[in-house]
Amino acid sequence: MMSLPIIDISPFLDASSSPASRQQVALFINNACTEFGFFYLTGHGIPQAKLEEIISLARQFFALPNEQKNKIKRHDAAGPEGGDGARGYQGMGENVTQGKKDMHEAIDLYREWDHAPTVERSGGPGTRSTLQGPNLWPDEPGKLKPVYLAYIKQLQNVGSALVRAMGQALELPPPDPNSAGTPETEDSEVFVRNTDHSFWVMRLIGYPKLTTPVSPDAPITSLSCGEHTDYGCVTLLLTDPTPGALQVLLKDGTTWLNADPIPGAFVVNIGDMIERWTNGLWKSTRHRVIHRGEGYRVSVPFFFEPNFEAVVRPLERCVERSGKEAMHEGSTYGEHLLGKVFGNFYG
Numbered sequence: 001m002m003s004l005p006i007i008d009i010s011p012f013l014d015a016s017s018s019p020a021s022r023q024q025v026a027l028f029i030n031n032a033c034t035e036f037g038f039f040y041l042t043g044h045g046i047p048q049a050k051l052e053e054i055i056s057l058a059r060q061f062f063a064l065p066n067e068q069k070n071k072i073k074r075h076d077a078a079g080p081e082g083g084d085g086a087r088g089y090q091g092m093g094e095n096v097t098q099g100k101k102d103m104h105e106a107i108d109l110y111r112e113w114d115h116a117p118t119v120e121r122s123g124g125p126g127t128r129s130t131l132q133g134p135n136l137w138p139d140e141p142g143k144l145k146p147v148y149l150a151y152i153k154q155l156q157n158v159g160s161a162l163v164r165a166m167g168q169a170l171e172l173p174p175p176d177p178n179s180a181g182t183p184e185t186e187d188s189e190v191f192v193r194n195t196d197h198s199f200w201v202m203r204l205i206g207y208p209k210l211t212t213p214v215s216p217d218a219p220i221t222s223l224s225c226g227e228h229t230d231y232g233c234v235t236l237l238l239t240d241p242t243p244g245a246l247q248v249l250l251k252d253g254t255t256w257l258n259a260d261p262i263p264g265a266f267v268v269n270i271g272d273m274i275e276r277w278t279n280g281l282w283k284s285t286r287h288r289v290i291h292r293g294e295g296y297r298v299s300v301p302f303f304f305e306p307n308f309e310a311v312v313r314p315l316e317r318c319v320e321r322s323g324k325e326a327m328h329e330g331s332t333y334g335e336h337l338l339g340k341v342f343g344n345f346y347g
């Protein structure tokens, strides 16, 4: 049975590693991103016990009564509740993909809005614009917030190492040692610079087992998470050990491959902004979740994204190499994200 490649990123986290070991990793990444857009990541330095604690804390939250969970409910932006339309807890079926309700519940966390002043909305004092509110952390379990904040710091470091490796994997020129470069400089550090204030997203997701009937002819009417690509740069996905839930669409466009978890490894995939930057040399691969297995499945994806104001347009080298017209004229990651956030709840 075919399986996704496994990539050890440690040479990009270890300042004393040899250029040859980094080059080897870059080569593997190029192959994995060209062929699958998905791979397993090891050598990230986060102990397995920490990863298990992350899953366990999310599981404890989802086991609370609804009344308790709804204390941090997501509210629409510009409303009297002071919601920002994005952050907070969403109950079962509140998320929509391709016009269908997803059978999961979730907490969404984002980088705090610290790159620009917040803009109060016309709803009156205390109302918020989309994404401009604070994160809503649960009181229970009490350890969740501090443990997650420390974990998010570590993940940003891993994300940064990964996008550095990606710049090298694309054979972009090395940075000029005499100049710091700007966000527009198209060298191998281009992704690192454009993610240095990553507008990251973290989702804690709980999936009950699907109970809709299975028959090979029946259309799948309700999924745990409908078919989609991820929005941004790279996703570092942590899941509990449940097999057979996450499925990845292969290049043939018809075969779904199970991306079963490997203990201690992240499942990594590239998002829409990397596809745009590479002018489609690397595609953001479609995937979905169908959990018909045993137990209540928990996953915690971390989306390491560009800066909110990063302008993402196809890199010249990638346009040349692809032999195609530039696929996009360029826009900020923030604009792309806002469009997606509206679609998730009002689609």
Ligand SMILES: O=C(O)CCC(=O)C(=O)O
Pocket: 203, 205, 225, 230, 237, 239, 245, 246, 287, 288, 289, 299, 301
């Ligand atoms: O739960 C999973 O395995 C994947 C979730 C996912 O694809 C997403 O949240 O974007």
Ligand SMILES: [Fe+2]
Pocket: 228, 229, 230, 287
């Ligand atoms: Fe996804």
